[in-house]
Amino acid sequence: MHRALTLTRRRIVSSIPVLLIVIVGTFLLLEAAPGDAVDAYLLSLGGGDAGLVAELRQSYGLDQSLLKRLTLYVGALLRFDLGWSVTFDRPVLDLIAERLPNTLWLMGAATALAFSLGSFLGIVAGARPGSLTDRALSTGSLALYAVPSFWLGLVLVLVFAVDLRWFPTAGIETIASGKTGLARVADIAWHLVLPVSALGFIYLALFLRMMRTGMTEAWRQDFVLFARAKGLARRRIVLRHVARNALLPLVTMLGLQAAAMLGGSVVVESVFAIPGFGRLAHEAVSGRDAPLLTGIIIVSAMLVIVVNLLVDIAYAALDPRVGSGEAAS
Amino acid sequence: MNRVAGRLLHSPEGVAGLCLLVLLAAMALAAPLLFPGDPLVIVGRPLTAPFTDPTLPLGTDRLGRDVAAGLMHGAQTSLLVGLATALVALAAGALVGTVAGLAGGLVDEVLMRVVDAFQIVPGFLLALAFVSVTGASLPVIIFAIALGAWTGPARLVRAEVLSIRERDYVAAARVIGMHPAEIALREVLPNALPPVLALTAVIVATAVLVEAALSFLGLGDPNVVTWGSMIAEGRNVLRTAPHLSIVPGLGLVATVLGVYLLGEGLADAMAGREARG
Secondary structure, eight states: OHHHHHHHHHHHHHHHHHHHHHHHHHHHHHHTSSSOHHHHHHHHHTOOOHHHHHHHHHHHTTTSOHHHHHHHHHHHHHTTOOOEETTTTEEHHHHHHHHHHHHHHHHHHHHHHHHHHHHHHHHHHHHSTTSHHHHHHHHHHHHHHTSOHHHHHHHHIIIIIIISOOSOSSOSSOTTOOOOHHHHHHHHHHHHHHHHHHHHHHHHHHHHHHHHHHHHHHHTSHHHHHHHHTTOOHHHIIIIIIIHHHHHHHHHHHHHHHHHHHHHHHHHHHHTTOOSHHHHHHHHHHTTOHHHHHHHHHHHHHHHHHHHHHHHHHHHHHOTTSOSSOSOO | OHHHHHHHHHSHHHHHHHHHHHHHHHHHHHHHHHSOSOTTSBOSSTTOOTTSBTTBTTOBOTTSBBHHHHHHHHHHHHHHHHHHHHHHHHHHHHHHHHHHHHHOHHHHHHHHHHHHHHHHSOHHHHHHHHHHHHOOOHHHHHHHHHHTTSHHHHHHHHHHHHHHTTSHHHHHHHHTTOOHHHIIIIIIHHHHHHHHHTTHHHHHHHHHHHHHHHHHTTOSOTTSOOHHHHHHHHHTTTTTOTHHHHHHHHHHHHHHHHHHHHHHHHHHHHTTOSSOO
């Protein structure tokens, strides 16, 4: 427990300057966009007179200098205020808090699918490196990894929603179904099957290949030779000795692919019309909503930091060789 | 070099990847010859079915544009974006990694924090934001995708430079009074680059997929045919003409798979392995 706390503290401290770079960078990037939030708002209104424009600019603080606005923004961030979304006319934080859970469910389920199925198939492939099964699984997973997630989503919709009618084509739950409790959970799960598959099957390859490589290396280790010399059953060697040692690096992979999966959720949520965080990003871009987009990027960076921290804690708990803090940050 | 090529041609992965990519490159190069003119113009009746009109072998899309021409020109866009992004990302990464590794101290610290910052922002979101700010055109898209791809090379080059700068030949170059910039360019960088080239395949593949996703969301260059925008177009008639979305997607899979297979074959060949296993 003490180790986890030390790790957490050190990670948070070292994340602050990095996060600050993200905040300033994002702010400056979106400041460089032609037109500001007021222009976008007026466009949605269909125009307005000069007096209104000046008034709006003042109320959003857009008449201030760049540096002044940046300090105001960072100051507001410290009070958990991410600004005001122009397209939705609501606080950015509220929007993100409303959309994020859907995406976390989607990503969590996709990660679970990719990790469990990927490591299982990786064990099958790595049990006999170089065998026909191994080569078929390795190449097959590479082909899967080459598939664009949005296209896989469309193909899944075509087969399982349009032709077979097993799953709904889009949405997160049946609209106005009046379902509550467990029935609603089941409904949401049913809606998430296809999007989770579209996102998860692609990352499956990553875990499969990593597991397989790790196992191929573990086979050459002395302790495996010893286990074989002892006359242990092959199945036992594969599971208890080879696979177990290859499993640990996969935990690190969980953290590494978090950022990629968050990006992937943007397209998958757009394909399946899931009101999540990723689709919010797309909506922010379409609506030229700079405050919203800035908020989304900052929150996603924080999310990646948190996921990686959790992965590090899990890693330290799983591998006693990881010291309480001597390891590099 | 010849031995590497020989081993590459003996690995099934390498040969398969090479074949796929040669085929796609041929498609891309032949596109302006076989289908001269703008592939975005309307040439026939909307939604002509494939194999019904000999002048339009693969039929037309919802707006009456030639699908075959789109596919060929789309190969051009995908390959161009993939290669150009890798070039930009590797150059930027090599520059930052070399400077950080050689300068050390505060410069190194600051540069590596910037690398960290770029790594915790999902590359796709970064590209999305950048394109939305500057407006979509092919160079902008290439730069936007490279923004999320240069950090890997930067880290790797820095690590290489840190080990190389302690070697005797660098010390010797310093002793004979070579300018630090010359040492960086002539002694350190050429030796730091080879391991980094192994990242090329992943960068090219990711770039092709990111570009496709951007186009799919309607954020690609509107004046260029891309497979992503063809998939998005076909999506409107997914039930009646699914091939309009499926075929360009197969093109993407073939490209990315080709790049991965070739990358894997090359890595094995350079490591001196005949075949994996």
